[in-house]
Amino acid sequence: MLLRLSWLLALLLAALPARGAELRLLPPGLAYCDELAARFSRLPGARQDAARGLAAEGGRLCEAGHARAGVARLRRALRAAQGAPRLARSAHP
Amino acid sequence: MPHTRRRQQHPGPLWRLLSSAGFRFALLFAVVFLAAGLAFAGVLWWGTAGTLERQTDSAIRADAMALAERGRDSGLAVLAEAVEERLALDAEGLSIYLLLDPSGRRLAGNLAALPPPRSGDSSWYRLNVEHEDTGPGEARLLVLDLPDGSKLAVGREVSEKGRLRALLTEGLAWAAGAALFFALLGAWLMRRALERRLTPAATTAALIAGGDLSQRVPLSLHDDEFDRLGASMNAMLDRIAHLMDGVRGVSDAIAHDLRTPIARARNGLEEALLSEADDPATLRGAIERGIADLDNVTRVFQAVLRIAEVEAGARRAAFAPLDLSLLLADAAELYGASAEARGQTLNTLWPESLPLVGDRDLLLQVVANLLDNAVKFTAPHGTIVLSAWREADWVVVRVADEGPGLSAQDRTRVGERFFRADSARTTPGSGLGLSLVRAVVQLHGGALWFEDAGGPPGQPGLAVLFRLPVAA
Numbered sequence: 001m002l003l004r005l006s007w008l009l010a011l012l013l014a015a016l017p018a019r020g021a022e023l024r025l026l027p028p029g030l031a032y033c034d035e036l037a038a039r040f041s042r043l044p045g046a047r048q049d050a051a052r053g054l055a056a057e058g059g060r061l062c063e064a065g066h067a068r069a070g071v072a073r074l075r076r077a078l079r080a081a082q083g084a085p086r087l088a089r090s091a092h093p
Numbered sequence: 094m095p096h097t098r099r100r101q102q103h104p105g106p107l108w109r110l111l112s113s114a115g116f117r118f119a120l121l122f123a124v125v126f127l128a129a130g131l132a133f134a135g136v137l138w139w140g141t142a143g144t145l146e147r148q149t150d151s152a153i154r155a156d157a158m159a160l161a162e163r164g165r166d167s168g169l170a171v172l173a174e175a176v177e178e179r180l181a182l183d184a185e186g187l188s189i190y191l192l193l194d195p196s197g198r199r200l201a202g203n204l205a206a207l208p209p210p211r212s213g214d215s216s217w218y219r220l221n222v223e224h225e226d227t228g229p230g231e232a233r234l235l236v237l238d239l240p241d242g243s244k245l246a247v248g249r250e251v252s253e254k255g256r257l258r259a260l261l262t263e264g265l266a267w268a269a270g271a272a273l274f275f276a277l278l279g280a281w282l283m284r285r286a287l288e289r290r291l292t293p294a295a296t297t298a299a300l301i302a303g304g305d306l307s308q309r310v311p312l313s314l315h316d317d318e319f320d321r322l323g324a325s326m327n328a329m330l331d332r333i334a335h336l337m338d339g340v341r342g343v344s345d346a347i348a349h350d351l352r353t354p355i356a357r358a359r360n361g362l363e364e365a366l367l368s369e370a371d372d373p374a375t376l377r378g379a380i381e382r383g384i385a386d387l388d389n390v391t392r393v394f395q396a397v398l399r400i401a402e403v404e405a406g407a408r409r410a411a412f413a414p415l416d417l418s419l420l421l422a423d424a425a426e427l428y429g430a431s432a433e434a435r436g437q438t439l440n441t442l443w444p445e446s447l448p449l450v451g452d453r454d455l456l457l458q459v460v461a462n463l464l465d466n467a468v469k470f471t472a473p474h475g476t477i478v479l480s481a482w483r484e485a486d487w488v489v490v491r492v493a494d495e496g497p498g499l500s501a502q503d504r505t506r507v508g509e510r511f512f513r514a515d516s517a518r519t520t521p522g523s524g525l526g527l528s529l530v531r532a533v534v535q536l537h538g539g540a541l542w543f544e545d546a547g548g549p550p551g552q553p554g555l556a557v558l559f560r561l562p563v564a565a
Contacts, residue, residue: 022221022222022223022229023204023220023221023223023232023234024205024206024223025203025205025222026202026205028203039178075182075186078182079182079184082182
């Protein structure tokens with residue numbers, strides 16, 4: 001009985017997800033900030049105050065060297081300018 | 094039968110613990126308890142962390158399929174733009190994309206490179222993702238080979254879900270620890286309870302094995318399985334004590350009843366030997382009296398042995414269909430002559446046929462013993478009645494005399510070997526006749542009882558009745 005239990009435990013441990021290989025994500029840079037800003041400016045909703053404020057703050061953060069925070073603001077500005085973030089929401093469970 | 098298999102003695106307390114039934118029951122309880130806990134944890138894991146992972150994988154698969162369709166319909170450039178648009182709208186920064194053209198050149202996405210290919214067909218990866226500006230995270234990634242040879246990787250960072258899973262794991266680990274603790278505690282309590290309930294029976298058995306047969310298992314008020322076991326043991330001990338008393342009584346009775354004829358035979362022979370008479374006839378008479386006394390002793394032993402044989406059920410194989418009417422007629426004919434010689438009248442009454450299954454010789458012996466007693470105890474010129482009738486599935490036989498009868502106290506003892514009522518002390522007999530009657534009736538599955546025969550007070554007479562099943 002104890003032997004069977006240890007087999008079950010071993011099986012359970014083997015079924016747990018193993019740590020996989022390590023991969024690198026590209027860091028958001030100033031060029032990507034500019035790309036997001038250009039994408040924002042092409043949107044019809046870019047004139048909304050809230051969206052414009054977020055985009056401006058994102059741009060300032062990027063220029064100040066906080067690219068990750070700046071990219072996050074610019075992306076929120078893009079979603080605000082689009083008005084309906086259905087696409088993005090559908091992509092994120 | 095002696096026990097040839099002896100238990101191996103292991104003095105160690107650990108062995109005693111492991112070999113105890115209480116410990117094994119307790120261990121079984123603990124294992125079942127832990128198995129139930131594991132099953133519960135498995136269901137909980139499947140319903141929470143498992144559901145989150147399945148939802149994430151489902152969303153990744155849907156997104157990848159949508160992108161692949163767009164690439165197939167509109168080309169790689171449109172697909173690259175769609176990837177960039179998805180990344181641009183990902184305010185939480187959890188999405189991972191990479192699009193490579195057939196030559197392996199990166200077209201869009203935020204992943205530096207694809208993971209190294211693995212053996213097998215699985216295109217799913219669980220990866221540790223290294224951010225240059227933040228710490229490591231965990232991600233799920235699906236890599237698709239598009240029809241034109243390009244590759245599309247779609248993934249999500251699941252670090253938050255991983256943290257939730259870790260929390261759940263920690264909670265389950267604590268719960269498992271608590272379950273293990275309570276399983277062991279419950280096992281210990283169960284073992285102690287079993288030991289406590291079995292101790293009285295074991296102690297009593299040990300005392301009885303030591304020779305004190307008066308001990309009985311104390312019973313609690315629970316009336317549970319252990320009490321029923323104790324009650325069964327007590328009933329068994331009562332039965333054994335009763336049988337031992339019977340054996341002791343029989344031994345005493347044999348010694349007492351046989352001493353007289355044996356001593357009489359010895360004295361007669363000694364007297365003949367010491368007498369100075371040379372008359373062969375005198376010597377022959379002494380020897381014949383001695384032989385007659387010893388024949389009486391032999392008859393007593395034969396009767397005792399026959400009762401033992403009947404009680405052991407060894408005669409059951411001789412059972413056969415018979416007609417009790419014919420048997421009663423034979424017995425009446427045999428004892429009718431004896432009764433007539435004493436001036437008694439034997440009245441008989443039974444139907445033409447009384448079929449049943451049994452041992453003819455034993456049943457004839459039963460009726461003969463009862464008629465013999467009736468003849469002995471009925472005064473000259475008295476009446477004896479032998480009757481029988483059918484009553485449902487039984488045949489009832491009644492032998493009634495006009496003797497002194499039996500007191501209620503004597504009726505309870507009259508089946509015991511060598512028992513003789515005070516009123517019968519002066520009548521010849523060994524006290525074994527009714528013992529044999531009772532044993533034979535019980536062998537046939539019947540019953541024996543006594544009633545007054547309806548005579549006047551002081552001489553009520555005795556009616557001995559027994560009934561036998563029609564199909565024994």
